[in-house]
Structure formats: structure tokens, C-alpha cells
Amino acid sequence: MTAERRDDAVLALLEAVRARVGSGEPLETALEAVPAGSREDVRALLEVTTKVEAVAGDPAPEFVTRLEATLGAAVDEARAHRPSTWRRWRTSIGSSLAMRAALVSAMAVVMVLGTGFVAVEASQDALPGDTLYPVKEARETLERWFARSDAAQLRVQQRQLDRRTDELVQAVDQARDGGVVDSLEGTIGRTVRELVDRALALESEGNPNAVPRAREALLEMTERLRALAPSARTPEQRQALVRVGLFLRTQLARLEAVIDAPEGGTGGSSDRPALRDGQPLRDATPLRDATPLGDALPQRDVLPPDATPASTPTSGTSDRR
Amino acid sequence: MSEPVRRTATVEGGMGLPAEERVVDATEGFEELVRRARALDREAFGELYRRSVTPVYRYCAARANSTVEAEELTQEVFLAALAGIERVRADHEAAWMAWLFQIARNKQADRLRARYRRPTAPLEAAGDVEAAGRGPVEAAELEADRAAVRAALEELTPDQREVVICKYVLGYDNTRTGEVVGKNANAVNQLHHRALASLRRALTAGEVMP
Secondary structure, eight states: OHHHHHHHHHHHHHHHHHHHHHHOHHHHHHHHHHOOOHHHHHHHHHHHHHHHHTTTTOOOOOHHHHHHHHHHHHHHHHTOOOOOOHHHHHHHTOOHHHHHHHHHHHHHHHHHHHHHHOOOOOOOOOOOTTTHHHHHHHHHHHHHHHHHHHHHHHHHHHHHHHHHHHHHHHHHHOOOHHHHHHHHHHHHHHHHHHHHHHHHHHHHHTTTTTHHHHHHHHHHHHHHHHHHHOOOSSSHHHHHHHHHHHHHHHHHHHHHHHHHHHHSSTTOTTTTOOEEEEEEEGGGGGGGGOOOOGHHHHSGGGOOOTTTOOOOOOOOOOOOO | OOOOOEEEESTTGGGGOOGGGGGGTOOHHHHHHHHHHHTTHHHHHHHHHHHHHHHHHHEEEEEESSSSHHHHHHHHHHHHHTGGGOOOSSSSSSHHHHHHHHHHHHHHHHHHHHHHOOOOOOOOOOOOOOTTTTTTTHHHHHHHHHHHHHHHHHHHHHHHHHHHHHISSSSSOOOHHHHHHTTOOHHHHHHHHHHHHHHHHHHHHTOOOO
């Protein structure tokens, strides 16, 4: 028998004797049932366990009652001074310096991001002169900054031109004062010129898609302004639209010059991509056949063809090639 | 569905409430009792106290130098339990008792550290002689035996001591003892035997002098 098994056997015998003595059997009688070889071990261990059992008695009833009363009062006291759930949560958060710092930082970040997000979203409908218009301009500056390649810059400028057109439509619909339309006229002039300049630059670098895209954007804008013309309510608005329309014609002419250039000319390409719906660029409506914007306006408001958008210099607009 | 069995506590003045108000649903689950106690329900905490005061007191007394010290320790344990009641998660009584014993161990350790820093004679033991209602000689012999056992218990490893206290002071079986010390039945058996062997040597050969 291994030592471990012998230990287990002695413990089992000890438990058996304890049970018999506990049920009232005399100790010696109970020990007689134990094998002689283990009897003295069991007897000695029984003495040990008896001494250990006697080391602690039950609590005095008076003590139990007194402590129960004390605890009852303590429970009432704790309940009376129990902080609210929010306060406990706040206390547990506030007890840690690191947690507090993290919480404050997180709140600040959330506030900044939240305020920024709300401001950026709210600025989408802003017009020149509105409080949030600088936010819109800042966002567009960032947009241009993040556009690394020239092609990406061109796409960004196309999108921004669309927005300027939206703003012009909005300003006319809302019958904003002439200052807003004048400001937009100037901005549109700058944006269109930059777009055309970049498209021509890309064309000269061998990018066959830039000029068709820019032309498509300007044609689309012309169509939108033509649709908008009947809505113009004041002579100032009508004149501004005509000036923008004429300026668009001059810029479209710069692009058409490249498209009409003989093959092998600067930036010319015989395999230009289709414009839309499979229509080749050369088959697209040429500018000279397009209805001028001025035709949609009363004749009295149509300005001479050499008129240019306000605050937009005319020099250098057609001499690029 | 039958009415839940309800009983009225019989301890006079317990928790400061009149006897007729101390109604406890005997079918109430232990987890629900602990949940109510966490919400500082006076009656629920009182019921938990009544169920556990005797084992906690005996556990404390096994290592205390006197009845007074055992009572002080017991009071400290329950006050600490009340202070930490919101953190306890006990879905059965063994878990609740294990938590209380853990508090008791910590309180005992605090006292032992304080005793080593500032040694004092156990004068409070003198009160036990009179309280026991025995003759001075008999009471002194009993206290000497107890002191010898306590000294022998202190020589055991913490796990061995826990097993011995659970089995012989609290009367737990091996399963319940294992729940308190966090060991399986085999480990409890080994600790049990080694502890008894050490105690036997200490108590019979006079290795430990109180």
C-alpha cells in the first residue's frame, strides 16, 4: 500500500470513529473496530481533532443579538447616506486621476469633432456672406490640398464648379441681393479659368481625358444656367447670368480650339475617348451650334459678347494656346 | 400555485425591528437574498447575518487569543461585508461564506501585523476565565490547551490551516471545504492528512509551547 493510500485509509478510519463517537458510542468500543495496526494512529489523531474542535465555541447569544442590532443601524445609516447611481458612477470615475484625464480628453475630442462635423454639414447650404461660408471654403481648400495628382485636382475643381453653380441657383431662387450673385460671379470666373488652364496643361502633357472632361463640365454648367435664366428676378441677376454665360463661351472656345486642332497638333489626339453614351467628342454638339445663354433671356438684358464676369480679368483667357 | 412559505424570525430585537415585522420568505433564493442585501435591504442583510454569524465567529475564534478578540473580529467582518456588499456576487451560500472567510483572513492578518509591531500581553484572556463559569484552575487549563492548539495552527501552512478549521471548527465535509479553500477533493485530502500529522507532532511532542 502506498503512503498516500495509507493516509487516506487512516483518515477514513478516523472519520468513521468520530461518527460512532458522535452518535454516543464509547471511544474504546469505537476504536475496537479499527485494525490493530492503525489503532494508535487513529487514537492520536482523534485527540488532535478533539482539541481542535474545542478551540472555538459558539458565539454568545447576547453578542449575536447586540451585533445584529449594530448592523441594522449600520444598514440604515448606509442607506440614508447612499449616493445616487449617477453620483456613485461619477465618484468611481473621478477617483482615478488617469480615468478623469482620459474622460476630459475624450469629451474635448468629442466636442471638437462634433462641433466641427455639425459646422461642416451646416455649411453645405451656405452662400457667400453667410457666417458658415468660410467653413465651406476651408473644407474646399482641404479638398484641393489632399488631391495630389493633377487629374485629381481637375476632378476636385469640377466638383467645386458644380457647387458654385448650385450656389448660383440657390441665390437666384432665394432672390438674394446683388452682392451675393456678384461674389459668386467672381468665384465662378476664377474656378472656370483654373479648370480650363489645368485641363489644357494636362492635355499638353499627353492626358487625352482632361479637355473632354472640362468641356463636359462647362457644357453642363451652361445648360443649368440656361435653365435658371427665366427665374432671374432682378436685372442685376439677369445681367450677372449673361456675363457668366459669355465667359463660359470664351472658356469653352479655348477647349474647342484644342479639340478642333489638326491631328498631331499640340495635345491633339485621334483616339479621344467617348464623351457619354458612346458619343465621340468630335460628334458632340459643337459650341458654335449651341444655343447661347443670352437667347434664354429678354433681349434688353443681353450684354455685348465681349462682356466678362465681374472681377474677372479677361486678359490671358484665350491666348494660352 | 401554493403560497410561498414564510417564517417569522424569533430573535428578539434583531436588527432593531419588532418580531412581527421580521418576515422572511423561506423559499427565496439565496441569490435574490444577496441582491436585496446589495440594495441595503435591512431584513435581507439581517437574514444573511443570522445564517452566517456562527461559522464566522467560530472561524475567527479559532485564531483569536480571546473571546473578546473573536467578537471584535466577527463585528469587523460583518461591517466590512456591509461596506462591500455592493461588490459581492454570490449566487449560493458557499460563495457567500467563502467571501466572508476571506474578509476574516484579511482582518486577522491586519491584527497579526499590528501585534508584531506592538506586542501586548493577552490580558483580555483573563475575562474568559470568569465568563466561562468554570473554576479558575479548570478554566486556565482549558485556555492553555486552546492556546497550544492556536499556536500549532499558526505553524501550519495557510491552506492546511484552512482545511483543519473548515473540517473541525466549522464541521464542513470535504466538498464544502474544497469550495472555501479553492481546492479539489484530492488536494483537500492531502492537506488534511499533512495538517493532522503536523498538529499531532506539535501537540503530543510539545513542540509548540504556548
